[in-house]
Amino acid sequence: MAQPDIKNLVTEIARKAKKNSYSVMKLSTTIKNNVLADVAKGLRQEADAIIEQNKKDLTLAEEKKLSKAMIDRLMLDKNRIEGIAKAVEEIINLEDPAGQMTKMYKRPNGLKIAKVRVPIGVIGIIYESRPNVTIDAFSLSFKAGNSVILRGGSESFHSNMALSAIVLGALKKNKIPESALSYIPVTDRQSVQELIQLDEYVDLIIPRGGPGLIKAVTENSRVPVIKHDKGLCHIFIDAEYDTQNAIDIVLNAKIQRPGVCNAVETLLIHKDFKDKKAIIDALVNNNVEVRCDKTLQDLNPKTLPATDEDWDTEYLDYIISVKQVNSIDEAIEHINTHSSHHSESILTKDYKNAQQFLDEVDSAAVYANASTRFTDGGEFGLGAEIGISTNKLHSRGPMGLEDLTTQKFIIWGNGQIR
Amino acid sequence: MAQPDIKNLVTEIARKAKKNSYSVMKLSTTIKNNVLADVAKGLRQEADAIIEQNKKDLTLAEEKKLSKAMIDRLMLDKNRIEGIAKAVEEIINLEDPAGQMTKMYKRPNGLKIAKVRVPIGVIGIIYESRPNVTIDAFSLSFKAGNSVILRGGSESFHSNMALSAIVLGALKKNKIPESALSYIPVTDRQSVQELIQLDEYVDLIIPRGGPGLIKAVTENSRVPVIKHDKGLCHIFIDAEYDTQNAIDIVLNAKIQRPGVCNAVETLLIHKDFKDKKAIIDALVNNNVEVRCDKTLQDLNPKTLPATDEDWDTEYLDYIISVKQVNSIDEAIEHINTHSSHHSESILTKDYKNAQQFLDEVDSAAVYANASTRFTDGGEFGLGAEIGISTNKLHSRGPMGLEDLTTQKFIIWGNGQIR
Numbered sequence: 050m051a052q053p054d055i056k057n058l059v060t061e062i063a064r065k066a067k068k069n070s071y072s073v074m075k076l077s078t079t080i081k082n083n084v085l086a087d088v089a090k091g092l093r094q095e096a097d098a099i100i101e102q103n104k105k106d107l108t109l110a111e112e113k114k115l116s117k118a119m120i121d122r123l124m125l126d127k128n129r130i131e132g133i134a135k136a137v138e139e140i141i142n143l144e145d146p147a148g149q150m151t152k153m154y155k156r157p158n159g160l161k162i163a164k165v166r167v168p169i170g171v172i173g174i175i176y177e178s179r180p181n182v183t184i185d186a187f188s189l190s191f192k193a194g195n196s197v198i199l200r201g202g203s204e205s206f207h208s209n210m211a212l213s214a215i216v217l218g219a220l221k222k223n224k225i226p227e228s229a230l231s232y233i234p235v236t237d238r239q240s241v242q243e244l245i246q247l248d249e250y251v252d253l254i255i256p257r258g259g260p261g262l263i264k265a266v267t268e269n270s271r272v273p274v275i276k277h278d279k280g281l282c283h284i285f286i287d288a289e290y291d292t293q294n295a296i297d298i299v300l301n302a303k304i305q306r307p308g309v310c311n312a313v314e315t316l317l318i319h320k321d322f323k324d325k326k327a328i329i330d331a332l333v334n335n336n337v338e339v340r341c342d343k344t345l346q347d348l349n350p351k352t353l354p355a356t357d358e359d360w361d362t363e364y365l366d367y368i369i370s371v372k373q374v375n376s377i378d379e380a381i382e383h384i385n386t387h388s389s390h391h392s393e394s395i396l397t398k399d400y401k402n403a404q405q406f407l408d409e410v411d412s413a414a415v416y417a418n419a420s421t422r423f424t425d426g427g428e429f430g431l432g433a434e435i436g437i438s439t440n441k442l443h444s445r446g447p448m449g450l451e452d453l454t455t456q457k458f459i460i461w462g463n464g465q466i467r
Numbered sequence: 468m469a470q471p472d473i474k475n476l477v478t479e480i481a482r483k484a485k486k487n488s489y490s491v492m493k494l495s496t497t498i499k500n501n502v503l504a505d506v507a508k509g510l511r512q513e514a515d516a517i518i519e520q521n522k523k524d525l526t527l528a529e530e531k532k533l534s535k536a537m538i539d540r541l542m543l544d545k546n547r548i549e550g551i552a553k554a555v556e557e558i559i560n561l562e563d564p565a566g567q568m569t570k571m572y573k574r575p576n577g578l579k580i581a582k583v584r585v586p587i588g589v590i591g592i593i594y595e596s597r598p599n600v601t602i603d604a605f606s607l608s609f610k611a612g613n614s615v616i617l618r619g620g621s622e623s624f625h626s627n628m629a630l631s632a633i634v635l636g637a638l639k640k641n642k643i644p645e646s647a648l649s650y651i652p653v654t655d656r657q658s659v660q661e662l663i664q665l666d667e668y669v670d671l672i673i674p675r676g677g678p679g680l681i682k683a684v685t686e687n688s689r690v691p692v693i694k695h696d697k698g699l700c701h702i703f704i705d706a707e708y709d710t711q712n713a714i715d716i717v718l719n720a721k722i723q724r725p726g727v728c729n730a731v732e733t734l735l736i737h738k739d740f741k742d743k744k745a746i747i748d749a750l751v752n753n754n755v756e757v758r759c760d761k762t763l764q765d766l767n768p769k770t771l772p773a774t775d776e777d778w779d780t781e782y783l784d785y786i787i788s789v790k791q792v793n794s795i796d797e798a799i800e801h802i803n804t805h806s807s808h809h810s811e812s813i814l815t816k817d818y819k820n821a822q823q824f825l826d827e828v829d830s831a832a833v834y835a836n837a838s839t840r841f842t843d844g845g846e847f848g849l850g851a852e853i854g855i856s857t858n859k860l861h862s863r864g865p866m867g868l869e870d871l872t873t874q875k876f877i878i879w880g881n882g883q884i885r
Contacts, residue, residue, distance in 0.1 A: 462837025
């Protein structure tokens, strides 16, 4: 496709989505839930057709020699499609945030003022590989009253188109503008660059993918971006804490699922913690590569020396960096300097230190005496999440339905002038 | 100053502000209030010295032949300095948002989760002309626990430096890192461009000024921006409403202070409203230039014809555009298409139409039967405001102390793993 065509295509999609977004914003919860129920039903009915399209993607992926992990993420079968349908049904059961009043009060001049949650409008979601995002991201955003523009990765193109068709069918059946979901049918990178310039039509961009995608989007977008960036998470073992508990939590945070953003990457240990060796041994014995600073290197012959770079590295793997610190202040300073401000935990028996850590660590989720792995919309009780925001503004941490709305002020008067 | 020097200077200011911001974030409300009290005291004590520096700016302004209005905005005298000091004391009396818990709940696994307001960190504020912003913007941001980097306009440079010196004195007296306030002592535009690239150190940019500044900042910033942009506000007079009330509200919204963002710029009148002429006559008789669409042009010989451009123009002057509409739906569609999504009002006797307008107009503040001029932090009872956000994300409408914080999750566990 010639470049001007891509620009025109994306602009036209966004313009139309914005224009129709006002009628999507005012849909009742009942109608939105009906659409979602039809999406779930459609997924089950059309499972075979979806799988057929998915096979095209899998064939291409094998030709391109994508990694086994990548191919596994792409793959859809009946079970996975049933999982996607169930996730949609869970979103039906979540409370609709649009219309919730978060404040209401009367002013001395008689004006009644309410602050009310309303849909954001048009949300652009740029994502890679996993086709289930097509349905998840639409369902969650739409439940909050938003129109969605999706731009998925080239590797899942056929699957995404098949899944989008299910949504379009459900919208049509319920007489809702089909631009409530627009799928950009172009895998050229230029389509991403065009989309993120359209601040006139698009209210929010959510990139979901690797660091290359996040960087390209955040550095060039004129539309506000909420990014779901890396998680360089820390656990700090204070001077006193039960050794077995510490081992359980550190292992859970490192190896229960090492490839996710809330897994721990750096362990800080207070110099007075007596069982440093037990912690390091447990990691080594569970096949974790342990990269230690100088003070800890002799505790286990299988450890490797850490370099300065390690304190800034998100491994997403069976690797951990370990550093000894002289005080809780040093631990907090290390974290505030090197963390990606995602999730951090202190393991301590000391009441004062727990409070200090919770107060002073500047991250989205700060724990005392628990694994960092709980940073997740479901685990936090928010229901489904569209991701975990590493932004500080608008949404921080697990981003659920509520964060897919903005607020407006509504004012009832009876002739007031100023 | 050579360009690499500006880059180094701004980067170093921001790096230091970020580094010290963690100790500013944890200041108690008492200490923050002590600093603000010392700022107010310093302003009164040093009023003469401030006025002397201000005179330098005024002399330069006259040499540059700036407009009378511009020079008036620049001018500081004892009264105005007393006003600035009083505004600081009002901020002392506002509740500190940092530390407020907006949610707290216990999960089935025993984790106690709180969502708590915390300072954003480092806020860069780029502003023009009025020197009082130096104190207002610092005081409000600091009260919420933030460090502030200011970059004021060249025309108020000497005044801003004198005012910053008062703040630095108050910080020093209270043994707080002086980087809680950094004033960029360079008026070259490059300093703005450098500041908005520093997303590693700066958490939020707030531009306050004309459309040129807003555009330059939003289009190039890598730091999230909350803009305080134009207000193209509408009033819609429905088929039935008391004529005198309508005249009072329209005049108030247009001429009580025409140069502000919550003044009305476009009036929509339902075709069945009987006293269209009375409304237009009242505007004309109050020296407002009335630009009418075809259907209304014959009502008063002094009106001018409106062009398409008028529906997208913020006059900030004694000018208003007036359009007849056939229905409330047409009014809402016109507003959602042409508005800057700031403030809009419906004047109606009809219950259903009032609710429809409040529900469907996608603006920061939507009124029934009141003047748009109330969109203001003070009038809404939020206390002082740092501006009126035309963003949809994070903050929308009058932006007070609460919106100068972000939130984080705090989790108390007792050994939970996943």
